Amino acid sequence: MPEPSAPRIRTAVLADDEALALVDRLTWSPLHAVMPEPQPPHGPFFGERQAPEDILVAELDERMVGYIRLAFPTELACNRHVRQIQGLAVLDDARGRGVGRALLRAAVEEARRLGARRITLRVLGHNTPARGLYESEGFVVEGVLPEEFLLDGKYVDDVFMGRPL
Structure with a gap:
């Protein structure tokens, strides 16, 4: 049996709009989404x-199997040295193949390339798989907003994580 291929990471283009929207819809879950x-x-x-x-x-x-969004956490000039991951999605059938880790590492490298000194993210407290991935890539918990969201009838913490670049 042939070795599974490694994920190829690239910057999105406008023509990816429909495929990205599909990934977004197929990966929605109360495990990681606060939006309806x-x-x-x-x-x-x-x-x-x-x-x-x-x-x-x-x-x-x-075939597109996932994405990560890297943005400024605020519009303030004094905060331009920080980039924030504001979305990471991987299709179910691509999980376990290193896609999330490859996207995360690529985002860290891109933030570094753009001159950022720090990279941050927010993750729901009950999203154990994502938290484990982030911790294994050097992110540490920098703060917790207890019971910040009410999702599926349960209160969920909002966990702020970050790491230096």
Whole structure:
């Protein structure tokens, strides 16, 4: 049996809009999403808050299987040395193949390339798999907002994590 291929990571382009919107819909879960489940009709993925250059996509065998969004945490000039991961999604059938880790490492390298000194993210307290991945890549918990969200009838912590670059 042939070895599974490694994910290929690249910057998104406008033509990825439909595929990214599909990944977004297929990966929605109360495990990691605070926004309501997307309902049809589905709008475009790219918009005022996210442009193709903010997104790194992962492909396996030339099929898009995930993405990570890297953005500024605020619009303040005094905060421009920090980048924040504001979304990471991997299709179920691509899990366990190193896609999330490859996307995370690529985002760290991209933030470094852009001159950032720190990279941060927020993760729901009950999202144990994501927290484990982030910790294994050097992110540490820097703060917790207890019971910040009410999801599926349960109160969930919002965990702030970060690491230097």
